[in-house]
Amino acid sequence: MMDIPNLFGSMVFNDKVMRQRLPKDVYKALKRTIAEQKHLNLDVANVVASAMKEWAIEKGATHFTHWFQPMTGVTAEKHDSFISPSGDDNIIMEFSGKELVRGEPDASSFPSGGIRSTFEARGYTAWDPTSYAFVKDNTLYIPTAFCSYSGEALDKKTPLLRSMEVINKEAKRILRLFGNKDVKRVIATVGPEQEYFLIDKELYEKRPDLIYCGRTLFGARPPKGQELEDHYFASIKPRVSAFMKELDEELWKLGVLAKTKHNEVAPAQHEIAPIFSTVNVAADHNQLIMELMKKIANKHNLVCLLHEKPFAGVNGSGKHNNWSISTNTGVNLLEPGETPYENAQFLLFLSAVIKAVDEYQDLLRISVASAGNDHRLGANEAPPAIISIFLGDELTEIIESIENDTCYNQKEKCQMEIGATVLPHFPKDTTDRNRTSPFAFTGNKFEFRMLGSSSSISDPNVVLNTIVAESLSQFADRLEKASDFKAELTSIVKETIRNHKRIIFNGNNYSDEWVKESEKRGLLNLKSTVEALPYFIAEKNVKLFTKHNIFSEAEINSRYHIMLEEYIKVLHIEALTLLDMTKRGIIPSVISYLKDLSEVALNKKSIGKDFNCKLEETLIESISDLGACLYRNVEKLDNSILEAKNQETLLDTAKYYREVVFIAMQELRSVIDNLETKVGKKYWAFPTYGELLYSVY
Numbered sequence: 001m002m003d004i005p006n007l008f009g010s011m012v013f014n015d016k017v018m019r020q021r022l023p024k025d026v027y028k029a030l031k032r033t034i035a036e037q038k039h040l041n042l043d044v045a046n047v048v049a050s051a052m053k054e055w056a057i058e059k060g061a062t063h064f065t066h067w068f069q070p071m072t073g074v075t076a077e078k079h080d081s082f083i084s085p086s087g088d089d090n091i092i093m094e095f096s097g098k099e100l101v102r103g104e105p106d107a108s109s110f111p112s113g114g115i116r117s118t119f120e121a122r123g124y125t126a127w128d129p130t131s132y133a134f135v136k137d138n139t140l141y142i143p144t145a146f147c148s149y150s151g152e153a154l155d156k157k158t159p160l161l162r163s164m165e166v167i168n169k170e171a172k173r174i175l176r177l178f179g180n181k182d183v184k185r186v187i188a189t190v191g192p193e194q195e196y197f198l199i200d201k202e203l204y205e206k207r208p209d210l211i212y213c214g215r216t217l218f219g220a221r222p223p224k225g226q227e228l229e230d231h232y233f234a235s236i237k238p239r240v241s242a243f244m245k246e247l248d249e250e251l252w253k254l255g256v257l258a259k260t261k262h263n264e265v266a267p268a269q270h271e272i273a274p275i276f277s278t279v280n281v282a283a284d285h286n287q288l289i290m291e292l293m294k295k296i297a298n299k300h301n302l303v304c305l306l307h308e309k310p311f312a313g314v315n316g317s318g319k320h321n322n323w324s325i326s327t328n329t330g331v332n333l334l335e336p337g338e339t340p341y342e343n344a345q346f347l348l349f350l351s352a353v354i355k356a357v358d359e360y361q362d363l364l365r366i367s368v369a370s371a372g373n374d375h376r377l378g379a380n381e382a383p384p385a386i387i388s389i390f391l392g393d394e395l396t397e398i399i400e401s402i403e404n405d406t407c408y409n410q411k412e413k414c415q416m417e418i419g420a421t422v423l424p425h426f427p428k429d430t431t432d433r434n435r436t437s438p439f440a441f442t443g444n445k446f447e448f449r450m451l452g453s454s455s456s457i458s459d460p461n462v463v464l465n466t467i468v469a470e471s472l473s474q475f476a477d478r479l480e481k482a483s484d485f486k487a488e489l490t491s492i493v494k495e496t497i498r499n500h501k502r503i504i505f506n507g508n509n510y511s512d513e514w515v516k517e518s519e520k521r522g523l524l525n526l527k528s529t530v531e532a533l534p535y536f537i538a539e540k541n542v543k544l545f546t547k548h549n550i551f552s553e554a555e556i557n558s559r560y561h562i563m564l565e566e567y568i569k570v571l572h573i574e575a576l577t578l579l580d581m582t583k584r585g586i587i588p589s590v591i592s593y594l595k596d597l598s599e600v601a602l603n604k605k606s607i608g609k610d611f612n613c614k615l616e617e618t619l620i621e622s623i624s625d626l627g628a629c630l631y632r633n634v635e636k637l638d639n640s641i642l643e644a645k646n647q648e649t650l651l652d653t654a655k656y657y658r659e660v661v662f663i664a665m666q667e668l669r670s671v672i673d674n675l676e677t678k679v680g681k682k683y684w685a686f687p688t689y690g691e692l693l694y695s696v697y
């Protein structure tokens with residue numbers, strides 16, 4: 001039997017290990033640094049580094065690395081060994097405080113969006129002591145933030161840490177107003193559910209589109225997709241189960257709270273979900289989950305696909321971000337409380353979220369925007385591109401009665417004056433949740449369902465933390481000045497509901513009616529990444545980010561640049577891959593099938609008897625017609641790529657890729673998919689959807 005409690009966190013330099021291995025004063029100094037987010041004194045760092053090194057070597061480490069999260073959305077690492085010459089032809093194993101707290105990787109090959117010119121290649125990594133170091137692959141991993149020589153953030157961790165500070169500050173102002181003096185920190189927490197596909201490695205290797213783009217660029221629908229709904233929660237196949245078991249064990253060793261695993265809706269689709277944790281730790285852990293899924297799948301001759309839409313026609317994969325805020329004393333601020341006073345506080349935090357989501361729909365949309373996620377959002381399997389909040393009928397009725405000063409429940413007396421009564425308990429039961437909603441209240445947290453499966457959870461949580469902090473900051477400004485706290489509180493909640501209730505929608509987000517209704521309500525519907533991105537640099541958003549020191553103006557512009565560039569590059573790679581597969585795979589398949597068909601027809605004729613050649617002739621005709629169409633579409637796509645270079649601005653180029661190149665790809669695809677259903681199996685150059693989706697058992 002595996003001793004899971006002992007296995008859990010066994011490769012992590014966590015609090016328990018620190019307490020055991022660090023001198024008491026050093027341990028205390030380190031804890032204080034972590035709690036107060038201060039810089040670590042070098043003497044303390046030296047002692048910590050030495051203890052860390054001893055521990056890591058015992059765990060098999062030979063190297064250390066500053067592990068960081070550049071703007072690529074994945075992690076980066078450069079390994080240095082602990083060896084240092086001792087002067088007598090020998091070496092000693094060394095690791096200093098300086099090496100622990102700061103690294104200087106060459107930053108020139110990471111996206112910087114113009115912040116850092118190549119001649120200033122230096123970038124810095126700085127230890128983030130709020131996320132524990134760990135040993136993996138014989139290396140000590142030190143979670144770090146990554147910034148440029150001049151101090152601008154070049155990564156996804158720095159703004160996340162900044163946003164945590166901001167929500168901590170503003171939420172504490174509110175708590176103080178409610179008389180709470182004990183809370184030292186307010187922490188944003190997240191539990192991200194991660195969806196993925198597992199397919200057979202041998203088949204994967206035969207699909208360059210999966211290799212280069214992570215998704216199939218063509219493929220006819222197989223006879224069976226997900227219509228029988230027989231995969232969701234179905235019994236887990238042995239090969240998948242063996243993969244999941246190893247994944248759990250490896251994650252547990254690294255202190256990741258892997259909790260739930262199951263089959264998802266589409267064939268070959270699965271999910272893993274950890275228990276929630278502090279948002280920056282959750283972000284680090286989600287990166288580890290994605291990385292380990294890929295590595296462990298490989299050991300099982302499988303490939304883990306993290307793309308948002310690897311296969312057209314069946315569900316894509318999301319990452320559902322269960323977000324809440326709680327105090328260091330363990331109180332969840334999005335949990336309706338036991339007393340009237342707590343409930344007033346809950347309603348204020350709820351109002352802050354409602355106001356934030358309505359005012360910054362654009363930023364939330366952008367935080368999940370990517371070329372991959374464009375295929376998923378609005379495709380009737382994931383929320384549409386329109387942001388709205390699901391509160392559930394009960395909570396909606398409550399806030400409506402607050403707005404209108406009416407009775408919430410006939411059985412109770414009219415007592416909706418804020419704080420005058422105990423709110424009923426809301427079911428935390430997940431069955432109650434609305435799966436079509438992009439942002440659903442689930443009893444004590446919000447489930448932001450728009451995130452794509454491959455992306456870092458950092459961006460959406462930076463936005464969530466910051467926009468909610470902004471609402472809280474405006475509320476606190478008013479409440480701190482108010483002579484009658486209760487009256488001001490009531491008017492804030494009422495006003496917020498009145499001004500922002502358009503964002504609340506409890507119905508079916510997939511329906512056409514909602515598209516029309518949301519338009520009437522004036523909500524944004526930013527269907528694609530290209531439509532959404534320009535809002536990032538809108539004045540109100542620049543003001544928000546700079547006010548709270550999340551991003552400087554230079555950082556905002558650089559991120560905008562990086563996002564546009566990434567979008568263009570992804571589409572460019574996809575277009576080139578599709579052309580390559582068509583020219584060197586599909587066209588030869590079609591030709592050789594046509595050749596055999598023609599030979600049969602000719603042979604029949606050469607025998608001299610008047611054999612019926614209807615079958616051959618019909619097939620030759622229809623495939624030849626499709627072939628001609630294929631050729632035209634290849635030319636069109638080829639030319640569209642050439643023309644892309646002539647666009648003036650980066651935004652123009654991104655738009656062009658969406659409006660011209662992407663459309664040309666779709667047109668080419670539809671001919672290929674049609675041909676696939678007509679060309680003989682043995683001639684077809686690539687594994688089909690049926691094979692890819694049903695080969696793992």
Ligand SMILES: NC(=O)CC[C@H](N)C(=O)O
Pocket residue numbers: 195264265315316317318319376381382383435449
């Ligand atoms: N069962 C589910 O929750 C499906 C979710 C869906 N796969 C998504 O992309 O979000």
